[in-house]
Amino acid sequence: MANKALNVTAQRVTQRLALSALALLLTAGVAQAQTLEVSNAQLSLLPGNTPGAGYFELYNTGDEAVTLVGAKSPAFDSVEIHVSSEHDGMAHMHELTSIEIASGERFEFAPKGHHLMFMRRVEPLNIGDDVDVVLEFSDEQQLPVTFNVVSPASM
Template identity: 40%
Template sequence: MRRFLAPLFMSLSLAAPALAHEDGHHDGVMVEHPWARTTGTMTRAGAVYMTVKNGSHEMVTLTGVATERAKAAEIHQSSEEGGVMKMRMLESLPIAPGETIEFAPGGYHVMLIGLTEPLKEGDVFPVTLTFDKAGNVPVIVTVTGMDGMKGGHGEHGDHHKH
């Protein structure tokens, strides 16, 4: 039995990097290019960014986010008011049919509160987004350097900047 398990575990460990940065989709909702920036060793919070597309013919609402990488995960929106950046928690985020929402620095993001450990470049971790009509959409988040995801489309870059 051990002869068969060792090769299985080896192949799974080799496949893990290929699963990194895994997009998710369910019932017309597509989540693409999930990523997070590295955090400092003393930082207790982080943020996840991605692109969410509603390819269905009806309104869907993002109602929650979960990950074991933090004590809490919340939908947040940053915006500038009177020259000052403010951040607020959203209970939910409606997405119209055919609409694409960019979760990017300075805008919508998933706030990770009470990180279980710092986010280090190259780390990958699962996040589950919950939608009212599409259910749970699991994705794999890739942690990048402080510059975030920049570069060409192959690196999922410029569309994350605002």
């Protein structure tokens, strides 16, 4: 009888430890996701099937740097990270594989600078529509963001 009571107690302790470990893991993931804030997410879109440009501000409130490595949206076949620049009076645009955002840093994605390129629309979109986007980070963190479709003239 004593062995049975000891086994039941051991099982309860093991279950509590397992539940505590699971709660800690889940809380750590939530805390990490809360260290990134996005504001003013806009998708500048021309008529037709031309690529769109995504602009926003990303604020890393966490204690460690994060690295943006990509983005995806069900409304587009492809989303890429790009940067625009000017050299000798000529405008250039290059694809980037990643952008590191230091702890406490605000990183702006803006016209004539860093932006997301939304390519090959899957569905028709109009000014005023919302587009779901997921920002992807090197630590496998994903941050869902809603972009508002705007006219390039408003930028």
